[in-house]
Amino acid sequence: MSEQARQQAAQRGQWRRLPLIDSPRLRWGLAIGAVVYLFLALASVEVNWERVAEGAGRAVNFLGAFMQPDFVSRYDDIVAGLLESLTMTLTSTVLGVLLAIPVGLGAARNISPLPIYFVCRAIIAVSRTFQEIIIAILFVVMFGFGPFAGMITLAFATIGFMAKLLAEDIEDLDWRQVEAVRATGASWWQTMNHAVQPQVMPRLIGLSMYRLDINFRESSVIGIVGAGGIGATLNTSLSRYEYDTSAAILLIIIAIVLLCEYSSSHVRRWTQ
Amino acid sequence: MPVSTTPQGLPVWRRRTTRAQWLQYLAWLAGVSLFLLCWKMISDNTMWVFVEDAGRQGADLISRMTPPEWGYANVLWKPMWDTINIATLGTALGIMMAFPVAFLAARNTTPHPLVRSLALMVIVSSRSINSLIWAMLLVTILGPGVLAGIIAIALRSIGFVGKLLYEAIEEIHPTPVEAISATGASRLQVMNYGVLPQVMPAFAGISVYRWDINIRESTVLGLVGAGGIGLQLNASINSLAWDQVSVIFIMIFATVLVSEWISARVRHAII
Amino acid sequence: MLTLTGVGKRYPTGDRALTDIELTLPKGQVMALIGPSGAGKSTLIRCVNRLVEPTQGSIRLDGTELTKLSGHKLRHARRSMGMIFQEYALVDRLTVMENVLSGQLGYVGFWRSFLRRYPQEAVIEAFRLLERVGLPHAIDKRADALSGGQRQRVGIARALLQSPKLLLVDEPTASLDPKTSRQIMRLIRELCAERELAAIINIHDVALAQQFADRIVGLRAGEIVFDGLPSELTSEILTTIYGEEDWDTTPEPMDEEVSGDETTNTAPINPPYARVMSSIEAGAAR
Structure with missing residues (x-):
């Protein structure tokens, strides 16, 4: 009309x-x-209703298990898996962030030469496209079972995540400050230290905390393909239908993620 | 002020006071030792022989992955269709559930603080648990198949969409809401006229972004039996058919790129 | 028609916004409420339609005690009080017609309003009001495509579609340039005369208040310090309201501070969803 x-x-x-x-x-x-x-x-969704009906009882069991999670009977496995997850999370975040800094600098169009720019952007693209678990499969084949492969996986994923955000931050930072420092006759390193770093640092810290949180959540699944961490314990308990143990593990994961979020919001306030 | 005077009476500038400086050193020391401790634990659990062998293993892997067995791609169309369905239906289901949860969780639209903390609890639980874990769980309950995948994706999406949406709701301009209330509108009408138009673009943007992430995530759900191309991936890996694995990787890569492109296009069209 | 007795408002922080306000507004009277920023003008008119809860006193509109109402009855009472806002308070992403029709929300049920199936009479009246304020051609424009003056006209049409007995007007000209301000004030004045509406107009522009109001009430620190005709407003009284200032040399205070606004605005620079969307674009949300 x-x-x-x-x-x-x-x-x-x-x-x-x-x-x-x-x-x-x-x-x-x-x-x-x-x-x-x-x-x-x-x-195209095929549903086996008999199987679903059979599973309904399990669903009830599982919900019941949340009311009575069992932290005790697999205590040792849970603690070991959890420690592995936490150590993997921490080391991979530290390594990933450290490595992301050069990659991020290289991927910022305004401070790096073209060939380096393309290489760094390629690294970022590959790291961001594939799920952590796929990368974990490859690294497990290369480095063998265990937390080392998991750590490398998470560090690799961290590089893509952090470097992209860091590069974008650098690309839209306040150029006048950089020029002001340069005008004093500062070298490249001094410029980075006095003009670029203060501008990107608060967000970098905030994002690292955030990535720590993501890495923990991811570390709880890559165990499924043998890359260490709590995921393996969880997988085992689920396949044994030990729902009370699974519920305990899930509750622990939720609690740690909550803790992470809570503390990272504090750290962010503190650094800004 | 971090300007102090030396015994000779000359002013000295330092970035931090002595106390703050020491605290910082201590924090660094604690951080570094924690890192080293963690590193040691990982190192203890690692067979270093394998790690030293990694280069050779990697080269071997690449040689086995190339050339990709292109003929295998024909088997993959159906699983790929399933994967896309898992992501799309799962996203649809997820955002339908996330929508009311977000309104209950936003400080300015929640009916009661208690309801709010309950909604936040739902969001946190859904967010903390990876879709693969949801899938593992659902496979044991519903049996392997696409349905478990769809529900897993939906459950994981609730938290994501819910969180971003409730943050968007909390940031709306309050005056239009006030104006609509002043006309004598009921609570639901205020939501419909005052709040909804303000968050609609964000809601659409978040949903299509989540769909794009879900495409990525549904490619691996098959690893735990929840349908899609991951099933083929699992089978190929178990039979060490690496030339098939590389075909699957290429297909995943292409699909993810396309979905990312679509989602970016849609988001730009919305705003 | 509207009677306030002993109305007070104390915020939970302990700040007293209003103390012991006594005010009676007869039918058809246009009253301007003047006073410095923070004197409680906004709080006062928001207490009347209960967007702000008064902590003491009574407010009666045609014999109905407003302070005790809740739920359905409160909504019923709000229908008869049209409100016009400083920043227009239109819903940017709705069209002009939808914004005007939202004045009917107190009369129609949820599903009707959800499906935008308004009664024929309501649509006819809405269109007539848009014609009256001079915007019949804009019915399908989005509110954020209008200029400031046009938006305020839409805001006025929305308030009038409620068929109110009383208009509550909160700084209608604060975001407008001097010329548009006068046009808007004249429009409000005329509409009040046409429909025999009473109005309380919060306004910081004393000259405009003097020109367009029947009566002026001065508020200072939450208390009424002046109540009289516009002609009675002398420099001494202005000094008691606003504090020391050379009043005779500032005929139209504040005019220069307000930017011109009759050109068409684009969408607001910072839509409410900007932060969420930018975190999505950066890929930082997980």
Whole structure:
């Protein structure tokens, strides 16, 4: 309906909301497309209802287990897995952040030469595209089972995450401050230290804390493919249907993530 | 002030006071020793022979992965379709559940502080637990298959979408809300007219961004039996068919790039 | 028609915003409420429609005690009090027509309003009001595509669609340039006359208040320090309200500080969702 027609209709008291998409053909096309897709997608979901009915009892057991989590009977496994996860988290974050700094500097278009820029951006792209668990599979093959492969995996993922954000920070930092420091005759290193570092440092610390939190969450799954950590313990308990132990592990994970978030918000306030 | 005077009466500038300087040294010392301690624990649990062998293993892996067995790609279309369905249906289900949770969790729209902490609890639990763990859990309950994957993705998405959305709700401009309340509108009408239009772009943006992440995550759900291309990946790895694995990797890479592109396009169209 | 007796407001922090306000507003009277920033002008009119809860005293509108109302009854009472805001308080992403029709929310049920199926009479009245304020061509424009003066007109139309008995007007001109300010004040004045509406207008521009109001009330530190005709407002009284200043040489205070606003604005620079979206764009949200 034209603008004028809508005004005349409104004058007579007839008014409908403006459609979100102007062209009726596109509007109906999208709607029908969505319905067809939904139909095809739902049709391709095969559900074994007998198996689901059988599992319903387990679901109840599992919910019950949350009421009575069992920290005790697999105490040693839980502690060992947890310690491994925590150590992996810490070392990988430290290593990852340290390595992300040169990569991030290299990936910032305004301070690095073109060839280095492309190499660093490629590293970032690869690290960000693949799930941690896929990278973990490869590193487990290379470095053998255990937390070392897990640590390398998480460090690699950290590099992609941190370097991209760091590079973007550097790309839009306040250039006048850099020039002011340069104008005093400072060398490249001095410029970095006095003009770039103060501008990006607070966010860098905040992001590192955040990445610590992500790394912990990830460390709880890469154990599934043998890269160490609490994931292996969790996987075992689930496949043995020891839901009370699984519930205990999940509760611990939630508690640690909460703790991480709480403390990182404090650290962020403290550094800014 | 960190300007002090030497015994000779000359002013000395330091960045920090002596006490602060010492505290900083101590903090660094504690940090470094914690790192070394962790490193030692990892090192104790590591077979260094294998690590030293890593270069050779890596080269071996690459040689086995190349050339990719392209013919295998034909087997992968159906699993890829499943993967996309897991991500899309899971996202749809997840955002449907996240939407009310976000409104209950935002300080300015929650009906009661108690409800708020409950909603926050839901969000934190969902966020803390990786979709693979949700999938493992659901596979033991529902049996292996796409359904477990969809629900796993949905459960993980609640926390993500819920958190970002409730933050967006808390940042809306309060005056339009006030104005709508002043007309005598009911609570739901205030949400519908005052709050919703202000967060709609954020909601759409968050949802399509989560969809993009979910495509990534659903590629690996098959590792624990929850359907999609991960099942093939698992099978190929177990049979050491690395030339098939590389085909799968390439397909995942391509799909992820496409979904990332779509999601960025949609987000730009919204704003 | 509107009677305030002994109204006080103390914030939980202990700050006293209003003390013992006594005020009676007859039907059809346009009253300007002047006073320095922080004198409690905004709090006072927000107490009337209970956007702010008064801590003591009674407020009666046509015999109904407003301070005790809750739920359905409160919404019912709010319908009869139209409010006009300083920053227009339109919902940016809704169209002009939707913004005006939101004045009907107190009258229609949730599903009707959700589906935007407003009664025919409401739409006719909304369009007539838009014609009256001079914006019939803009019904399908989004509110954030309008200039400041146009937005304020939409805000006025929304308030009038409530068919109110009373208008509560909070600094209607604070964000407008001098010329638009006068146009808006004249419009409010005319509409009040046409519909026999009473109005309380918070305004910091004393000259505008004197020109357009029937009565002026001066507020200082939460207390009424002047109540009289515009012509009775002398320099001495202004000094008691605002403190020492050479009043005769500032005929239209504050005018220069306000930027011109009759050109079309673009969308607000910082939409509420900006931070969330930027964290998504950076890929930092996990």
